[in-house]
Amino acid sequence: MAKPFSILNIMTYLGLAIGLVYACFPVLWMLFSSLKSNTEIFSLPPALFPKEFTLKAYRSIFGSPMKVRFFLNSYLVATVVTLLTLFVAILAGYSFSRHSFKLKKPLNLFIISTQTVPPISLLIPYFGIVVAFRMYDTYFALIFTYMVFTLPYAILLMTGYFNTLPKELDEAVIIDGGSSFTALWRVLVPVSIPGIVATGVYTFLLSWNEFLFALTLTKSTEMRTVPIGIQLLMGQHAYEWNEMMAMSILGSFPILIMYLVAQRYFLEGMTAGSVKN
Amino acid sequence: MLFLKKNGFIPFISYKTKRVITPYLYMAPTITLLALLMLFPMIVVFRYSLYDNVIMNRNPAFVGLQNYETLFADEIFWISMGNTLYFTLMSVIFHLLIGLAFALMLNSKEVNSTIKSILRVFYIMPWVFTAVIIAIIWRLLLDPSGVINYLLQAFSITGSNIEWFSSSATAIHALTFVNIWAGYPLYMVSLLAGLKGVSTVLYEAASIDGANEFQKFWHITIPHLKPIIISIALLDFIWTMQVFPLVWMTTGGGPIHATEMLSTYTYKLAFSRYKFSLASASAMIILILSMSVTYFYIKYQKSRD
Numbered sequence: 001m002a003k004p005f006s007i008l009n010i011m012t013y014l015g016l017a018i019g020l021v022y023a024c025f026p027v028l029w030m031l032f033s034s035l036k037s038n039t040e041i042f043s044l045p046p047a048l049f050p051k052e053f054t055l056k057a058y059r060s061i062f063g064s065p066m067k068v069r070f071f072l073n074s075y076l077v078a079t080v081v082t083l084l085t086l087f088v089a090i091l092a093g094y095s096f097s098r099h100s101f102k103l104k105k106p107l108n109l110f111i112i113s114t115q116t117v118p119p120i121s122l123l124i125p126y127f128g129i130v131v132a133f134r135m136y137d138t139y140f141a142l143i144f145t146y147m148v149f150t151l152p153y154a155i156l157l158m159t160g161y162f163n164t165l166p167k168e169l170d171e172a173v174i175i176d177g178g179s180s181f182t183a184l185w186r187v188l189v190p191v192s193i194p195g196i197v198a199t200g201v202y203t204f205l206l207s208w209n210e211f212l213f214a215l216t217l218t219k220s221t222e223m224r225t226v227p228i229g230i231q232l233l234m235g236q237h238a239y240e241w242n243e244m245m246a247m248s249i250l251g252s253f254p255i256l257i258m259y260l261v262a263q264r265y266f267l268e269g270m271t272a273g274s275v276k277n
Numbered sequence: 278m279l280f281l282k283k284n285g286f287i288p289f290i291s292y293k294t295k296r297v298i299t300p301y302l303y304m305a306p307t308i309t310l311l312a313l314l315m316l317f318p319m320i321v322v323f324r325y326s327l328y329d330n331v332i333m334n335r336n337p338a339f340v341g342l343q344n345y346e347t348l349f350a351d352e353i354f355w356i357s358m359g360n361t362l363y364f365t366l367m368s369v370i371f372h373l374l375i376g377l378a379f380a381l382m383l384n385s386k387e388v389n390s391t392i393k394s395i396l397r398v399f400y401i402m403p404w405v406f407t408a409v410i411i412a413i414i415w416r417l418l419l420d421p422s423g424v425i426n427y428l429l430q431a432f433s434i435t436g437s438n439i440e441w442f443s444s445s446a447t448a449i450h451a452l453t454f455v456n457i458w459a460g461y462p463l464y465m466v467s468l469l470a471g472l473k474g475v476s477t478v479l480y481e482a483a484s485i486d487g488a489n490e491f492q493k494f495w496h497i498t499i500p501h502l503k504p505i506i507i508s509i510a511l512l513d514f515i516w517t518m519q520v521f522p523l524v525w526m527t528t529g530g531g532p533i534h535a536t537e538m539l540s541t542y543t544y545k546l547a548f549s550r551y552k553f554s555l556a557s558a559s560a561m562i563i564l565i566l567s568m569s570v571t572y573f574y575i576k577y578q579k580s581r582d
Contacts, residue, residue: 006387008387008490009387012382012385012387012388013387013388015378015382016382016388016392016396019378019379019382019396019400020396020399020400022458023399023400023401023402023403024399024402026403026414026415026418026458027402027403027406027414029414029417029418029424030410030414030417033417041417042420042422042423044427045427046423046424046427087306088306088307088310089307091303091304091306091307092303092304092306092307094303095300095301095303095304099299099300099303100300101297101300101301103301104300107304107308109575110311111307111311112575112578113568113571113575114311114315115512116512116515116516116567116568116570116571116574117315117319117564117567117568118518118519118540118560118563118564118567119519119521120519120521120540120543120544120560120563121319121322121560121561121563121564121567122314122315122318122319122322123544123547123560124322124325124332124547124553124556124557124560125317125318125319125321125322125325126314126318127332127547128321128325128331128332129318129321144314145314147310147314148310148311148314148315151307151310151311155307180299208407209407209408209409211407211408211409211521211522211525212521212522212544215525216548227407227409227410227522230409230410230413231409231525231526234413234526241417244413245413245414245417248406248410248413248414251407251410252405252406252407252410255405255406255407256405259401259405260398263398267401267466
């Protein structure tokens with residue numbers, strides 16, 4: 001149907017090219033700025049590629065125990081949140097998908113609506129609670145509060161995945177005299193690995209990127225996560241732009257890798273909020 | 278998890294009771310967590326908003342709706358409300374337009390499918406980066422002596438270096454522009470999935486009837502995408518209204534409240550001025566606004582079933 005050089009054809013390619021520059025230029029600028037020396041960042045005329053490639057910014061980050069600590073904190077918190085969320089969401093998803101019970105509809109509705117609860121509205125009570133329970137400036141404060149926001153998505157995703165699997169699969173176990181617990185963990189979970197990966201990837205992303213709670217519920221530099229670490233660099237009197245860009249690249253690294261390797265899963269998580277239930 | 282395991286083996290519980298209890302046992306961790314960390318805090322923040330000087334004072338006095346009255350009398354509250362609405366509406370409209378344009382191009386029959394699948398990976402790029410990182414990328418790009426000012430002057434569009442984020446005339450527009458860049462991929466991905474679901478038979482039938490490209494777009498594509506557009510736009514509206522990190526990391530609400538949003542206004546009330554009661558009232562208003570839009574979202578989702 002497509003004629004080789006129709007006007008529509010040329011317009012589409014032109015639009016795609018403009019779109020590519022719009023989407024990627026800022027990202028490329030960040031990447032190459034991280035490979036420049038700080039004095040070259042604002043040199044005139046500005047150039048995308050560094051005159052002299054240098055890994056100085058990266059070396060400086062890895063050479064600073066404080067900055068390495070930001071990354072370790074982020075990895076630790078995001079990993080624990082992901083594991084706990086998955087565990088709780090698998091149980092809830094199983095219940096939603098395979099059982100019928102009185103409160104099923106209202107609970108489901110509640111979980112869908114919690115996706116839109118503004119974090120700032122919960123922040124003040126969280127601050128009060130966390131201080132009262134002596135959890136201020138600890139990993140626990142971050143882990144518990146993050147879970148409230150990762151759990152609704154994870155439950156919706158897991159329920160959706162379990163719904164795609166035939167009921168006969170786990171019912172056979174129960175008919176054979178096994179408990180529903182065995183049916184879930186021995187039969188359903190092993191065949192749900194793709195769904196669990198999709199849910200895990202999205203949960204990791206949400207907690208890796210979290211900013212507001214990390215800013216408010218921790219205080220000491222040793223407890224800070226990557227987004228707050230970047231904010232701290234920003235607050236210094238002399239901007240080390242190349243270092244901030246390198247920190248951003250390293251801070252996006254796990255997400256970027258997950259995105260490139262597991263694109264399909266990523267997109268599932270991304271549209272989870274808007275899927276029909 | 279022992280209790281669940283046990284339940285499977287307890288002989289003296291009747292089969293019927295077990296059937297009733299089991300789903301709730303599986304839901305128990307979820308219900309506990311959401312009750313403790315979602316419902317309870319909502320009640321607490323509502324209570325805080327009715328008291329005087331909470332958190333700072335051990336025995337705060339009940340003052341009724343006085344905090345809300347103080348808030349409504351504050352000019353900066355209304356400035357924040359106006360800024361939030363402008364920022365949110367512009368973001369939603371442009372997210373939709375750009376997301377739709379990208380989705381249509383990526384679904385075009387005029388383009389080779391390998392090129393399309395490679396481009397799709399790049400077009401989602403902005404979504405991979407978190408708000409803090411997006412903020413500092415754009416602070417570098419929009420710096421007075423940064424590359425965007427350089428290019429604008431090279432093409433004689435502007436005469437001098439513009440301080441995009443620190444001039445009160447441009448700050449809110451610059452911020453909205455950055456947020457538009459950051460948020461269109463969600464629309465693109467969802468609309469692209471929707472476009473794949475439109476039957477080609479419909480377009481062929483329309484072609485036979487003599488419809489042009491625009492008529493096909495307006496009478497077939499748009500009605501088909503409408504449910505997705507409405508769902509995503511409502512969710513985006515709610516999420517954009519709650520924006521915090523991007524504003525905090527670019528302008529911090531300034532210069533002089535020019536980009537103050539309800540979220541930054543609330544945060545500052547609580548954590549720089551320690552007026553936790555007023556901040557709670559402000560947080561309640563954000564919650565009520567979000568929940569009202571959520572009501573429409575859920576009602577719409579239900580009507581689709």
